[in-house]
Amino acid sequence: MSTATSPETSAAAQRALETRYGTPWSAPLPAWNETLDSLLAHRSVRNYADKPLPAGTLETLIAAAQSASTSSNLQTWSVVAIENPERKARLATLAANQSQIREAPLFLVWLADLNRLEAAAGRTGASAEGLHYLETLLVGVIDAALAAQNAVVALESLGMSAVYIGAIRNQPEQVAAELGLPPRVLPVFGLCVGYADESHPAQIKPRLPQPVVLHREQYDAPSQEDGIAQYDEVIGEFQTAQGQSAAGWTSRSLARWRSRESLHGRDRLRDALNALGFELR
Incomplete structure (x- = not known):
């Protein structure tokens, strides 16, 4: 990946930083590259084109997500991928009727998942008392957030767009029922994934x-x-x-x-x- 700081690259970096903060940028510029361009260009996209995702997109995003850091390699997160229009519509209703959930070709619900470790304890006869403390749920929430952000960086590098849906927590029991979640699995947030509708550009x-x-x-x-x-x-x-x-x-x-x-x-x-x-x- 190029890290050159040519006059053109420096000018582009300056513009990216000033756009991100809405003010002039005066700090020195380090070496610059396409990753920084992509990160600073992030925006929440709520209007999606009627365009399917390429085959293998979901699996690639999950590989990127699983490459994120995870506390003690516990991997206390899971994700449910929803493409079925009827299920997306029901989830949209549970999440404050947000139309982008219906429009996006892919909707991901990221989960803090303590059930997997509890089941492993049950299979081996080990104690799992620590799973019932607030700290362990916090680990799961952090793991899910890190994984999801890795997926967002990956999908934006591929020309796609996304928006997080915190309203998935408005009615978590109903979301859990819709997704068939076992006990000790929490829907943390949703993520719409698709190609931006260029007729409604996000800034x-x-x-x-x-x-x-x-x-x-x-x-x-x-x-x-x-x-x-x-x-x-x-x-x-x-x-x-x-x-x-x-x-x-x-x-x-x-x-x-x-x-x-x-x-x-x-x-x-x-x-x-x-x-x-x-x-x-």
Whole structure:
């Protein structure tokens, strides 16, 4: 893979970084390559073309996912691939009626899977007490997230697009029933996969300035205020360009947590986890 930093490459890198943050970029540029181009060009795509995926796509994405890091090689995740239109429609209904689930040719539901290890313990007569603690579920959730992001990087490198669906947790028991999940398997999030509908192009959304999220040596809370104020302006301009109200980041983000109702059913996640067999000691 090329890491050349020709004038053309440097200019492209500068544009990519400035698009990602919505502000001028002044830090030195390291060697640049196609992987960085692809990562910085990521965007959530919610409109998909009526175009099938090439044969072998799913298997290739899962190979990429399984190449991600996993805690102690436990591999405490699984994924259910859904292509059946009727099942996608039912899952869309459970996930806040998001039309992109119906439109995408492939919908993946990523799972924190502790059942596999519990079954192995049962076969061998080993104790599996540690599976019932919050730490182990957290390992499964992290494993699933790492695997899914590897798959996203892979599919974007192949010219495809994706969007994560957190609303799969709105009604986790019903999702589990639809997918036939055994006990101690949690649907963590969904992922739509397909080719973007170029008639509805998605734009790169600016992120928080690095000084807000990057702390050197120790966490520096006071330094964040100016960066967040700047970001409210940047994201407000982006929202206006997208035909949305310029609510900024602070106001729109806080609205997501303003009440129990704004969690859209996820306020009862602890009860759902218990129903799915997680004791969470």
